[in-house]
Amino acid sequence: MNGPSPTETYPMKGFPQVCFIKNTISNPQIVIGDYTYYDDPNGSENFERNVLYLYPFMGDKLIIGKFCAIACDVKFIMNGANHKLNCISTYPFSIFGNGWERVMPKIEELPFKGDTVIGNDVWIGYDSLIMPGVNIGDGAIVAARSVVVNDVAPYTIVGGNPAKSIKARFPEETIKMLLDVKWWDWDIEKITRNLEIITSANPIVLLNAK
8 A cells, every 4th residue: 555545635535634634625715735734623624714815806725735744723825815015004995895895905005925834744833823925935834833934944843923944854965965966756566665764864875766
């Protein structure tokens, strides 16, 4: 066998708390890689409810790579949450109509920080909040209840509010090697053959994986 099927919504039989969320997404602005899972005892298949203010007129996307682990209550704030910042008031008068729509801002007048991109093999801890336009690199770890407002380098552990770097997971040369190897892009047969290496504490051995 070569592991669970990436097309299974609930890969752990009898345990719907965990689901491969690629199979539950309907919004085309959310892109999820194979084997990325969301863990939530209150409806893991409803991950989209945690992606907030994702409006078609803004055109931004949430992109999450393969083999990511997303804990319960992680939230993603998207660009649609932003108000104009260069005015006397930030109150969104225009959305209430009744004559106030005359001050509707143009899209280009609203803050826009681009797509939110989560790399591969990223672990995002319980109740964390990811702000618009953030890029979290491959292999990174976000500690529980963090508020991520800036980009996170690959294979870096961050935590806090605002989240700050705690430490790199590996030496710089090892991180470069892991980013070159990209084990998550191997075919699933090769990944399965090399699970003992992938789950070991010796990344260099990946270079000899067959």
